[in-house]
Amino acid sequence: MTITAAIRTTALTKAYGQKRALDAVDLTVDEGSIFGFLGPNGAGKTTMLRLITGLARPTSGSVHVLGHDVATAGNAVRADLGFLPDVPGFYDWMTADDFLRFAGGLFGIGGAVLDERVAMLLDLAGLAGVRTAIGGYSRGMKQRLGVAQALVNAPRLLLLDEPTSALDPMGRKELLDMIASLRGRTTVFFSTHILGDVERVCDSVAILDRGRVVAHGPIGELKARYGVQKVVLEVTGAADEVAARIATRPWATEVTRESGGAIVVTVTDVDAARREIPAMVVAQGTGMSRLDAGEMGLEEVFVELVGGEQR
Amino acid sequence: MSGFAVFAGKEAREIRRTWRLFVLPGILAFFAVTGPLTARYTKEIVGALASDQLGQFQIPDPTYLDSYAQWVKNLSQIALFALIIIYGGIVSAERRSGTAVLVLTKPVSRTAFVIAKATVHSAFLAVVVLIGTLVTWGLTAALFGTAPGAELWSSALVWLVYGVLFVALMTLLSVLIRSSAGAAGAGLGMFALVSIASLWRPFAEYSPAGLTSLPTSLAAGKDAAVLWPVLTGVLLALALVWAAASVFRRQDL
Numbered sequence: 001m002t003i004t005a006a007i008r009t010t011a012l013t014k015a016y017g018q019k020r021a022l023d024a025v026d027l028t029v030d031e032g033s034i035f036g037f038l039g040p041n042g043a044g045k046t047t048m049l050r051l052i053t054g055l056a057r058p059t060s061g062s063v064h065v066l067g068h069d070v071a072t073a074g075n076a077v078r079a080d081l082g083f084l085p086d087v088p089g090f091y092d093w094m095t096a097d098d099f100l101r102f103a104g105g106l107f108g109i110g111g112a113v114l115d116e117r118v119a120m121l122l123d124l125a126g127l128a129g130v131r132t133a134i135g136g137y138s139r140g141m142k143q144r145l146g147v148a149q150a151l152v153n154a155p156r157l158l159l160l161d162e163p164t165s166a167l168d169p170m171g172r173k174e175l176l177d178m179i180a181s182l183r184g185r186t187t188v189f190f191s192t193h194i195l196g197d198v199e200r201v202c203d204s205v206a207i208l209d210r211g212r213v214v215a216h217g218p219i220g221e222l223k224a225r226y227g228v229q230k231v232v233l234e235v236t237g238a239a240d241e242v243a244a245r246i247a248t249r250p251w252a253t254e255v256t257r258e259s260g261g262a263i264v265v266t267v268t269d270v271d272a273a274r275r276e277i278p279a280m281v282v283a284q285g286t287g288m289s290r291l292d293a294g295e296m297g298l299e300e301v302f303v304e305l306v307g308g309e310q311r
Numbered sequence: 312m313s314g315f316a317v318f319a320g321k322e323a324r325e326i327r328r329t330w331r332l333f334v335l336p337g338i339l340a341f342f343a344v345t346g347p348l349t350a351r352y353t354k355e356i357v358g359a360l361a362s363d364q365l366g367q368f369q370i371p372d373p374t375y376l377d378s379y380a381q382w383v384k385n386l387s388q389i390a391l392f393a394l395i396i397i398y399g400g401i402v403s404a405e406r407r408s409g410t411a412v413l414v415l416t417k418p419v420s421r422t423a424f425v426i427a428k429a430t431v432h433s434a435f436l437a438v439v440v441l442i443g444t445l446v447t448w449g450l451t452a453a454l455f456g457t458a459p460g461a462e463l464w465s466s467a468l469v470w471l472v473y474g475v476l477f478v479a480l481m482t483l484l485s486v487l488i489r490s491s492a493g494a495a496g497a498g499l500g501m502f503a504l505v506s507i508a509s510l511w512r513p514f515a516e517y518s519p520a521g522l523t524s525l526p527t528s529l530a531a532g533k534d535a536a537v538l539w540p541v542l543t544g545v546l547l548a549l550a551l552v553w554a555a556a557s558v559f560r561r562q563d564l
Contacts, residue, residue, distance in 0.1 A: 053416045056563035075314070075418040083416040089409020091321070093328045105317035106417040149413065 004067065006031040006157050006187035007052060012061035014047050021047040023211040024061065029204070032184050036198030037191040039208035040306060045191035046086055048208070049161050053083050066156055079107060082155030086162045088146035092135030096127040096145050099134065100152055107153040121148040124178065139166040147175060158182065160190035164197055176201050195302055209306040222301055229270045229293065233263040233277060236287035245280045262290070314419035315427055322431035336439050338393050343446035346381035351454040378451040379463045379530040382444065386470045387526060394436070394474060395502065398481035399495030401428055402559065406489065412564055425556040429482045433475045440471050466529035469537055472544045473522035479551035486555045486562070519544035
């Protein structure tokens with residue numbers, strides 16, 4: 001089976017005067033995937049979404065969405081999109097029901113199908129029975145309504161800009177669960193600076209820094225590519241001596257001490273470390289209270305790629 | 312229904328459910344009621360307040376034409392200023408609030424967005440002006456005993472073309488200028504320029520600038536050539552909306 005690209009950008013560049021918000025970004029998002037677009041504030045995530053949705057035009061390069069060139073496709077591509085901006089703006093005089101019916105109407109949905117979908121989405125957003133106008137909603141309520149309106153057309157591609165930023169922990173969990181439930185049916189592309197959200201639901205991720213994609217691929221692959229393995233060790237005594245012994249081994253590339261006294265060893269061969277460290281501890285005549293070995297998390301990959309140059 | 316029709320329906324509901332229902336109609340209703348009363352009783356009011364100072368000067372008895380002149384004068388000045396201020400944000404307000412982003416990422420073209428706004432608000436203006444004119448006509452008939460329709464309706468309809476022209480102008484200015492106040496200021500500036508330009512007779516006869524003074528002439532029962540000002544006014548209004556849509560399509564949101 002051929003997997004088609006839901007989003008494909010080629011040398012996509014957006015400049016505002018001398019500043020390049022996006023710089024020659026090549027990105028492919030497979031259809032059916034849940035894709036996390038990760039980057040620190042100001043990295044260019046919202047600019048990218050504005051280009052994908054056709055709200056802004058690229059300075060150079062191209063964006064293809066669901067096989068259409070966004071620059072020329074018009075309504076053909078928008079009919080299959082659902083979009084939640086970072087701060088969704090609503091008509092304050094409408095109710096949630098009004099807005100969902102209005103949004104559905106723009107997609108040409110009407111009658112019983114719209115009735116059923118509006119009821120289901122109001123329920124999903126926790127706004128069923130809320131009769132007050134949107135002007136009186138909290139930011140969290142608006143964010144949930146924003147998610148609901150993005151789903152009104154059962155989109156093939158759902159674009160979410162920082163969708164969890166205004167939600168409380170329960171709302172955030174429910175939204176991430178909902179996104180996960182769309183796996184395989186709808187392509188979800190969401191931008192965020194919250195690493196935990198990406199790690200929890202995404203298949204693939206791109207990390208953006210100062211307008212450039214610095215890493216792109218399945219999460220596991222990224223961690224394998226950029227993530228070195230670490231061993232954390234706690235001993236009952238002679239920690240400095242044990243650390244010095246470990247530092248002589250060829251698989252130990254770096255040995256550091258945590259503030260609590262633990263020894264952190266960056267290793268090239270975690271199996272060798274697991275085998276040899278207990279023997280070294282015994283040889284030093286001391287005891288061992290902890291030995292953890294594992295891969296770096298996405299957070300550490302992120303920090304390694306962009307964190308050292310945080311502005 | 313098409314995206315255009317759904318969005319136009321939203322514009323119409325927005326008029327019904329927000330301040331828009333009260334401001335322009337309220338202003339026009341006030342003048343539609345007070346205009347004929349003022350015209351009818353000006354002589355008595357002035358006589359009561361300044362009878363000693365008038366000397367030999369005699370205020371002529373008012374006629375229904377004075378009532379019509381009041382209505383058209385109020386349309387041409389205060390109503391037009393209100394219209395310019397109200398529509399300074401006709402497009403930019405949706406950009407500022409973020410609603411344009413939610414609408415324009417759905418199957419509604421930017422052209423449809425702009426045309427729907429200009430169309431619905433022109434229709435709204437037409438309804439309000441027609442009702443106001445009807446009220447003026449009825450009150451004039453009641454107060455003066457006679458109220459021939461030709462002078463009043465011809466002047467009101469010619470003014471309506473002028474009003475629609477300014478709705479179109481404000482649509483373009485609201486696309487070009489992101490601040491509502493800025494667009495309103497530019498609109499008032501354009502009104503001043505057109506008023507000055509209309510003083511040059513050849514320009515007034517063959518361009519929309521003639522719409523500035525035509526309603527007053529018609530309301531006074533004078534013969535006036537309306538064809539070129541009205542025709543060029545309608546064409547210019549269409550061109551302004553087209554230009555607004557064309558610029559809006561090229562803008563980043």
